Amino acid sequence: RARPTRxxxxxxxxxRTFDVREDARARATxxxxxxxxxKRVTFVRHAEGYHNLKAALTFDTTYNSSLNxxxxxxxxxxxxxxxxxxxRGVYDDCDLVVTSSMTRCVQTSLLSFPxxxxxxxxxxxxxxxxxxxxxxxxxxDRRRATEELVREFGxxxxxxxxxxxxxxxxxxxxxxxxxxxxxxxxxxRDLFYVANRCRAFFEWLERRPERRI
Numbered sequence: 001r002a003r004p005t006r007x008x009x010x011x012x013x014x015x016r017t018f019d020v021r022e023d024a025r026a027r028a029t030x031x032x033x034x035x036x037x038x039k040r041v042t043f044v045r046h047a048e049g050y051h052n053l054k055a056a057l058t059f060d061t062t063y064n065s066s067l068n069x070x071x072x073x074x075x076x077x078x079x080x081x082x083x084x085x086x087x088r089g090v091y092d093d094c095d096l097v098v099t100s101s102m103t104r105c106v107q108t109s110l111l112s113f114p115x116x117x118x119x120x121x122x123x124x125x126x127x128x129x130x131x132x133x134x135x136x137x138x139x140x141d142r143r144r145a146t147e148e149l150v151r152e153f154g155x156x157x158x159x160x161x162x163x164x165x166x167x168x169x170x171x172x173x174x175x176x177x178x179x180x181x182x183x184x185x186x187x188x189r190d191l192f193y194v195a196n197r198c199r200a201f202f203e204w205l206e207r208r209p210e211r212r213i
Contacts, residue, residue, distance in 0.1 A: 039205065041213045042091070044084070044112065047077035049104040051140035063138035064183050070103045071140045073111075077104070081111035091116070096125055096210035100132040101162050102143050106153050117156060125210075126157045131201035133168060135187040135194060139179050142169045 051063050051071035073081070091113055099109040109126060110117050116124045128149070134141055143149070146162045153159075168187070176182035187194060205213065 039211045039213060041205070042094070044108065046073075046100075046102070046105045046108040047080040047112075048074050049077060049140070050074055051138075052077075063140045064179055066139050066179070068138075068140040070143045073104050073107045078107075078111060081108055084112045085114050094124065094212045096127065096208060096213045098127050098129050098132060098205075098213060099157065100134070101128040101130055101146070101149060101159065102133060102141075103149070103152075105132070106149070106157055110153070110156060121156070121158075128157055128159045128162050129201060129204065130162055130168065131197040131204070133197075135185075136168045136172050137184075137186045137188055141187075142166055 049068075049071040050073075051068040053074065092115065094113070094116060097109050097113060097116055099105045106128065117126070133143075136142070143166050145166070146159050146164045149157075149162075150159050172186040172190075176186050
């Protein structure tokens, strides 16, 4: 997804109901559409990461610093997750949590939904999906190897569909060069590819049996 800004003040959650079947457009104008044809998908932005800080003592203030590689949540970001966890409503009955494979996003999913995290893996799966990643532009958009992510989060999050290496970043490094050679947008200049990633995610979601995500 393209990000209009990286200014991060608080997490924002938006509930949208999507019909993810291939014939959605045709059925959108049909009077025969039933509630069983839809899935409720709630999107939550990741909490504050170190790359979001404008003035930091130990981290560079630019997103293109290697210090912000796969940036983690700040203490304030963790507090934002706890605040979200204290709310009640749309999240309580989810039967699937999908997260980007970026560390800050995995942390957000696990810290924000503790009741779902404590459920069995079969009852409420937490699944990492590469196509939910932010646009790959800067050092902070580059992730760790899947093996490292599994060591830290694999007891609760399924990374089996993620490639071992960061293939998304490698694609744009082949095109544009290393971060010190190309310091502006990469994938955000390739919106057709971003749209394909989004389409692939919804096609994957269509095949999942869960209806409250």
